[in-house]
Amino acid sequence: MTVKATVRWLPFLCLLMLTGCGYRSTPEYQLEEYEERISTVTEQPLPSATVSFPELPSLRKRQYPLPDIRLKALEALNLLECPKLTQLIAHRNNSLGKQMQPSQLLHYEKQLIVQLKDCSGYLQQQDKKPELREKLQAILQQKEKALPAAKWNMLLSNTELPGQFSGFQDLLPLQGDNGRQGTLEALKYLNAYLKDDRFSPPYDQQTLESHLQQLTASHYSGQLLAAATAITNTLNRVSVMLENSHNICPHGRRSVKIERLNNVFQLFYVDSIQPYLAKVISEGRDWRAVILPLLESLPPPPDKAMTDYLLAITDSDSSWSVWNQLDKAVMRHTRSWQKVLTECQMQPGQKPAD
Numbered sequence: 001m002t003v004k005a006t007v008r009w010l011p012f013l014c015l016l017m018l019t020g021c022g023y024r025s026t027p028e029y030q031l032e033e034y035e036e037r038i039s040t041v042t043e044q045p046l047p048s049a050t051v052s053f054p055e056l057p058s059l060r061k062r063q064y065p066l067p068d069i070r071l072k073a074l075e076a077l078n079l080l081e082c083p084k085l086t087q088l089i090a091h092r093n094n095s096l097g098k099q100m101q102p103s104q105l106l107h108y109e110k111q112l113i114v115q116l117k118d119c120s121g122y123l124q125q126q127d128k129k130p131e132l133r134e135k136l137q138a139i140l141q142q143k144e145k146a147l148p149a150a151k152w153n154m155l156l157s158n159t160e161l162p163g164q165f166s167g168f169q170d171l172l173p174l175q176g177d178n179g180r181q182g183t184l185e186a187l188k189y190l191n192a193y194l195k196d197d198r199f200s201p202p203y204d205q206q207t208l209e210s211h212l213q214q215l216t217a218s219h220y221s222g223q224l225l226a227a228a229t230a231i232t233n234t235l236n237r238v239s240v241m242l243e244n245s246h247n248i249c250p251h252g253r254r255s256v257k258i259e260r261l262n263n264v265f266q267l268f269y270v271d272s273i274q275p276y277l278a279k280v281i282s283e284g285r286d287w288r289a290v291i292l293p294l295l296e297s298l299p300p301p302p303d304k305a306m307t308d309y310l311l312a313i314t315d316s317d318s319s320w321s322v323w324n325q326l327d328k329a330v331m332r333h334t335r336s337w338q339k340v341l342t343e344c345q346m347q348p349g350q351k352p353a354d
Contacts, residue, residue: 038237042242042244044244046237063302081122116136187215229322231273236333291314
């Protein structure tokens with residue numbers, strides 16, 4: 001290659017080097033490298049993945065159908081004694097009101113319930129329009145019955161929280177701002193908002209939308225779940241390769257193979273993956289401590305697929321859940337290494353065989 005050609009390719013080569021260096025600092029690289037090194041030393045093929053990332057159900061399976069209960073414009077004209085209710089109904093019936101997002105619709109429904117109560121109480125106090133009062137009471141009962149479903153839709157048929165779960169292309173980063181704080185603050189706020197019927201700060205529409213935007217700003221929840229799933233697969237793969245390996249230490253004596261295996265264990269697992277595993281477990285515990293009370297304040301999921309999905313991402317006891325499978329993978333990985341190291345006289349306190 002001529003000097004001129006080398007100069008022309010230099011920027012591209014530098015970019016490749018920078019890209020490679022950047023990838024080496026990702027958890028994806030560390031997990032893959034650990035698996036491949038173990039595969040090389042044990043001369044075992046890389047096993048298939050044992051678990052998969054839970055798939056968020058379609059909108060149809062995570063959305064409650066809400067009854068479209070509105071007062072017709074003609075009926076609203078008979079509510080001149082209740083101007084706030086009349087104004088609210090008019091806003092819902094205009095072109096913008098018909099396109100409300102789930103968060104806006106929930107705020108409207110909460111306001112409507114308050115105004116229906118106020119108007120009905122006023123008419124009763126004034127002893128006016130008994131037939132209209134009866135109509136308002138019927139609508140109020142229907143609205144109060146549908147409110148839990150509106151709360152569910154605001155949280156799980158909206159785009160913000162489901163959007164968090166969809167960001168599983170990348171794993172939780174090793175370091176730096178990963179959106180954790182903003183996500184936890186937003187989930188805590190939503191838990192308080194759903195339990196409160198006030199409309200003054202911090203329970204107003206503007207503050208609600210601000211916290212929903214915090215969820216949109218990152219994919220923290222999905223990246224955390226993806227990290228737990230990826231670690232589970234790596235630990236299970238390594239366990240399978242160790243369990244299928246034979247004659248690592250002939251006659252129980254230390255060998256070159258066990259020395260190489262131990263080096264891989266120390267350099268890749270102890271020094272890199274174990275701290276990342278501790279981070280994922282710790283942050284997963286904090287995340288579940290915030291999202292579980294939020295989900296418990298809602299009605300049951302509208303579809304079994306959604307029930308299974310929520311159990312898979314939040315439960316620690318269900319056998320198919322992300323966190324239960326991670327715990328089992330950690331225990332299996334520990335047992336596999338203990339068995340190999342014991343057989344090779346490499347456990348702390350063990351004396352090498354003569």
